Amino acid sequence: MSAxxxxxxxxxxxxxxxSAKKIYPMAVHGLFRKIKWTLLFITLGIYYFLPFIRFDRGxxxxxxxxxxxxxxxxAYFFFIEIWPQEVYYLTGLLILAAVALFLMNAVAGRIWxxxxxxxxxxxxxxxxxxxxxxxxxxxxxxxxxxPWTGKKIAKRATKHFLWLMIAWWTGGAxxxxxxxxxxxVTELATFxxxxxxxxxxxxxxxxxxxxxxxxxxxxxxxxxxxxxIQAALTDEKALNVTYRxxxxxxxxxxxxxxxxxxxGLPAGDCVDCAQCFHACPTGVxxxxxxxxxxxxxxxxxxxxDTVMTKVGKPTGLIGYDTDENIQRRIEGKDPIYSIVRxxxxxxxxxxxxxxxxxxxxxxxxxxxxxxxxxxxxxxYVIQTDGSIRNxxxxxxxxxxxxxxxFMLHVEGMPQGTKVEAVGVDTxxxxxxxxxxxxxxxxxxxxxxxxxxxxxxxxxTPIVFRLTESVxxxxxxxxxxxxxx
Amino acid sequence: MSxxxxxxxxxxxxxxxxxxxxxxxxELNNPLPRWWLYSFYACILWAIGYWxxxxxxxLVSGYTTGVMGYSQRADAxxxxxxxxxxxxxxxxxxxxxxxxxxxxxxxxxxxxxxxxAAAFGDNCAPCHGSGATGSKGYPNLQDDNWLWGxxxxxxxxxxxxxxxSGHDEAHIGDMPAFGxxxxxTKEQIDQVANFVASKTGLETDAGAxxxxxxxxxxxxxxxxxxxxLKGMQEMGAPNLTAATFLYxxxxxxxxxxxxxxxNGVMPSWEGRLDPATIKxxxxxxxxxxxxx
Numbered sequence: 170m171s172a173x174x175x176x177x178x179x180x181x182x183x184x185x186x187x188s189a190k191k192i193y194p195m196a197v198h199g200l201f202r203k204i205k206w207t208l209l210f211i212t213l214g215i216y217y218f219l220p221f222i223r224f225d226r227g228x229x230x231x232x233x234x235x236x237x238x239x240x241x242x243x244a245y246f247f248f249i250e251i252w253p254q255e256v257y258y259l260t261g262l263l264i265l266a267a268v269a270l271f272l273m274n275a276v277a278g279r280i281w282x283x284x285x286x287x288x289x290x291x292x293x294x295x296x297x298x299x300x301x302x303x304x305x306x307x308x309x310x311x312x313x314x315x316p317w318t319g320k321k322i323a324k325r326a327t328k329h330f331l332w333l334m335i336a337w338w339t340g341g342a343x344x345x346x347x348x349x350x351x352x353x354v355t356e357l358a359t360f361x362x363x364x365x366x367x368x369x370x371x372x373x374x375x376x377x378x379x380x381x382x383x384x385x386x387x388x389x390x391x392x393x394x395x396x397x398i399q400a401a402l403t404d405e406k407a408l409n410v411t412y413r414x415x416x417x418x419x420x421x422x423x424x425x426x427x428x429x430x431x432x433g434l435p436a437g438d439c440v441d442c443a444q445c446f447h448a449c450p451t452g453v454x455x456x457x458x459x460x461x462x463x464x465x466x467x468x469x470x471x472x473x474d475t476v477m478t479k480v481g482k483p484t485g486l487i488g489y490d491t492d493e494n495i496q497r498r499i500e501g502k503d504p505i506y507s508i509v510r511x512x513x514x515x516x517x518x519x520x521x522x523x524x525x526x527x528x529x530x531x532x533x534x535x536x537x538x539x540x541x542x543x544x545x546x547x548x549y550v551i552q553t554d555g556s557i558r559n560x561x562x563x564x565x566x567x568x569x570x571x572x573x574x575f576m577l578h579v580e581g582m583p584q585g586t587k588v589e590a591v592g593v594d595t596x597x598x599x600x601x602x603x604x605x606x607x608x609x610x611x612x613x614x615x616x617x618x619x620x621x622x623x624x625x626x627x628x629t630p631i632v633f634r635l636t637e638s639v640x641x642x643x644x645x646x647x648x649x650x651x652x653x
Numbered sequence: 654m655s656x657x658x659x660x661x662x663x664x665x666x667x668x669x670x671x672x673x674x675x676x677x678x679x680e681l682n683n684p685l686p687r688w689w690l691y692s693f694y695a696c697i698l699w700a701i702g703y704w705x706x707x708x709x710x711x712l713v714s715g716y717t718t719g720v721m722g723y724s725q726r727a728d729a730x731x732x733x734x735x736x737x738x739x740x741x742x743x744x745x746x747x748x749x750x751x752x753x754x755x756x757x758x759x760x761x762x763x764x765x766x767x768x769x770a771a772a773f774g775d776n777c778a779p780c781h782g783s784g785a786t787g788s789k790g791y792p793n794l795q796d797d798n799w800l801w802g803x804x805x806x807x808x809x810x811x812x813x814x815x816x817x818s819g820h821d822e823a824h825i826g827d828m829p830a831f832g833x834x835x836x837x838t839k840e841q842i843d844q845v846a847n848f849v850a851s852k853t854g855l856e857t858d859a860g861a862x863x864x865x866x867x868x869x870x871x872x873x874x875x876x877x878x879x880x881x882l883k884g885m886q887e888m889g890a891p892n893l894t895a896a897t898f899l900y901x902x903x904x905x906x907x908x909x910x911x912x913x914x915x916n917g918v919m920p921s922w923e924g925r926l927d928p929a930t931i932k933x934x935x936x937x938x939x940x941x942x943x944x945x
Contacts, residue, residue: 189686552943553895
């Protein structure tokens with residue numbers, strides 16, 4: 170790296186770019202590797218198979234548990250069905266996601282980056298394949314330098330083929346969230362699926378292949394905003410993957426440090442074996458401290474612990490720790506872990522508040538709806554007998570998956586007022602009975618006529634009251650009745 | 654320049670600085686990642702390709718058209734023509750359908766209302782108003798007061814042939830000019846006007862002879878406006894008991910209309926609008942709420 174940048178301004182052309190240094194992460198074994206594998210199986214398992222899970226909603230709704238029906242303008246999540254005008258639930262989810270990210274960060278740093286981010290998970294999977302085909306770190310470095318023989322071509326082809334298969338399946342699973350999965354799979358296989366499905370599969374296949382196969386840590390370092398935000402949000406009490414330099418320094422080879430000890434000189438536990446940064450998927454040296462490039466996946470902890478065990482020293486030279494604790498150890502105090510502190514309490518409280526608000530809104534929401542819009546021109550019409558007629562565009566919603574009947578009543582008008590819904594012939598006690606199909610809206614023109622001989626004021630506040638026939642669910646809309 | 658721009662290497666990172674300093678902070682001159690720079694070059698190439706293929710640069714009188722010959726205007730015209738062709742298909746169905754069929758077929762009803770609304774704005778609104786409420790001399794199409802009948806077939810007939818339009822099939826039926834043509838004396842006109850006013854809730858002149866007026870009415874008016882003053886749609890004779898009068902509801906307006914009447918003209922739209930549009934207009938006007 171440094172060789173590229175040491176060109177001065179003096180005459181010699183400067184390099185305009187730095188080629189990314191290729192990183193060959195080494196395989197490690199240990200607790201954090203196990204956690205990462207487990208989370209990889211869970212998250213990818215959810216992603217790839219969730220569209221196939223069925224959920225019975227009755228005859229007039231899809232039976233796919235998670236479905237975003239863009240043409241039908243509905244989103245389904247198990248027992249929840251969202252209409253387009255309820256998209257604010259998505260806002261709530263995004264707020265929850267953001268605050269959850271802050272909370273994770275306040276507790277234990279970049280948990281999201283290290284274990285859960287799709288970029289990390291897919292890169293991990295791609296690296297696994299690379300390792301299985303081309304070997305571990307040393308073999309891969311050597312393999313890259315090998316001349317192009319038939320064997321090398323075969324291995325490379327195998328790797329890219331496997332990568333492309335995973336990428337293709339990733340893109341394929343994505344489109345299954347937007348249509349009935351089993352049907353779409355059949356259509357895709359028989360080349361009868363809509364062209365947009367193939368295009369989206371193509372786009373996501375190429376992004377997965379490029380981002381997980383080639384861009385890898387470049388995405389985290391250059392493209393993602395979270396490392397910048399995270400650096401501003403962390404504090405001295407947050408757990409982060411930390412090199413305990415108070416214990417490790419001065420570093421030196423095992424032999425050298427033993428000699429120092431024998432001479433009574435200070436010697437650290439770090440044997441400078443380079444395993445920590447060889448294992449790192451973003452190529453950072455954790456011993457330089459917390460840095461933007463570090464996604465805090467904990468693999469250096471596993472690498473270091475393995476070495477420490479081998480050389481007979483206590484593990485945990487690299488571990489989840491806080492800045493504060495290093496300082497305390499230097500001062501000879503016991504480390505303290507304050508996960509519960511004002512910052513985490515506030516984040517948790519915000520999560521609970523937003524979550525409860527959303528839940529309340531969800532549980533108490535109406536399954537019917539009414540909107541009324543007064544005619545703008547004319548505002549009123551005088552009839553032959555002197556009575557006044559007002560017209561309204563009324564939109565009615567039935568969010569249940571069966572046909573329902575509603576009675577429309579107008580409150581606030583004098584006795585003898587006539588309410589007609591154009592096209593609706595059924596009435597009960599002179600009130601229109603309106604049928605609305607399953608999961609549908611119906612727009613009606615409603616005419617309200619004051620009784621002849623009653624002098625109406627210039628403006629009368631009225632309420633459209635819609636009552637469901639079986640359960641008696643009531644929704645209302647306010648408007649005005651206008652007269653000269 | 655090279656003397657003043659002496660390269661400075663940051664001690665901690667070993668990276669060259671840009672030489673700029675803000676409040677003691679210096680900016681490192683880290684090079685861009687290669688992929689970033691190449692993406693930037695690719696964007697430039699894309700732009701050049703775009704200029705070659707599509708219209709891009711304005712010239713003094715015109716612009717570079719691009720090798721594809723693409724034109725948004727041509728696209729828009731093609732879209733418009735496709736839309737008109739599609740409209741013609743539904744329009745043909747509309748012409749063949751009965752009004753009852755249109756009422757019960759959502760596709761046709763929606764088309765007729767949309768088409769009718771557009772045609773109304775272009776052709777009818779100048780007289781009847783954009784809200785179809787009319788004005789003095791131009792009937793309100795929203796209310797239930799119909800001179801020539803308010804069923805959908807009657808509305809259709811009125812639109813197609815007009816009123817006193819000169820078309821052979823047009824509604825004709827003139828209010829005689831009782832004053833101008835000296836069919837009644839001024840006194841008789843005052844009497845009959847007061848009689849009508851008394852029947853429709855208006856103030857009458859002090860000392861008006863309503864009985865004489867009743868006789869004048871029976872002899873001259875009842876044939877068209879009816880014994881009960883409720884009018885006769887076959888003749889286009891208005892209901893004189895209604896809350897709204899086409900030429901104004903006042904004693905003076907009644908006197909004026911008996912003396913020297915307005916006989917308004919509605920043009921015939923046959924041949925000026927296509928049959929589908931006339932049918933759409935009938936459906937649309939009927940849907941205002943006053944239709945019978």
